[in-house]
Amino acid sequence: AEADRDATILAAEIRAQASAGGGGNGILDGLFTLGAAWVSKSDERLKENIEYFDTIRGVKYYTWDWNSEGKRVGADKYPSFGVIAQQVQKKYPNAVSTGEDGYLMVNYGEIQ
Numbered sequence: 001a002e003a004d005r006d007a008t009i010l011a012a013e014i015r016a017q018a019s020a021g022g023g024g025n026g027i028l029d030g031l032f033t034l035g036a037a038w039v040s041k042s043d044e045r046l047k048e049n050i051e052y053f054d055t056i057r058g059v060k061y062y063t064w065d066w067n068s069e070g071k072r073v074g075a076d077k078y079p080s081f082g083v084i085a086q087q088v089q090k091k092y093p094n095a096v097s098t099g100e101d102g103y104l105m106v107n108y109g110e111i112q
Contacts, residue, residue: 040078042085042096043103046070050084058091059083059111073101083111 044050047064054061061083066076085104088111089096095110 039097039105039107040082041070041073041075041099041103042083042088042106043075044084044086046073046075046103047084053081057112060087073103075103082106082108 046067046069047062048067050062050064052060053063061081063081065080070076083106085096085106088106089104092111095107097105097107099105
């Protein structure tokens with residue numbers, strides 16, 4: 001319940017910053033501002049329709065839709081933009097962990 005609340009608050013704050021910033025960079029600013037407290041399911045196996053968005057500090061950011069497995073494990077409560085764990089793991093292995101469901105998660109605070 002606490003994780004759901006935190007994710008909902010985080011998503012609302014990121015959306016607000018994106019709107020205030022006029023789009024794309026606002027989204028990334030929101031991730032950087034709030035990232036220290038944000039651990040998110042980021043496993044590529046949970047995503048579809050992945051589209052490249054931008055590269056910041058050597059890390060690629062994407063938008064995507066959650067696939068049926070992503071929805072089944074509750075990943076759709078997280079925003080559908082950010083990083084792909086498998087890519088982050090190569091450069092920042094300490095930022096990636098495996099959740100109880102076996103899918104990779106990224107601590108955004110570790111990739112700032």
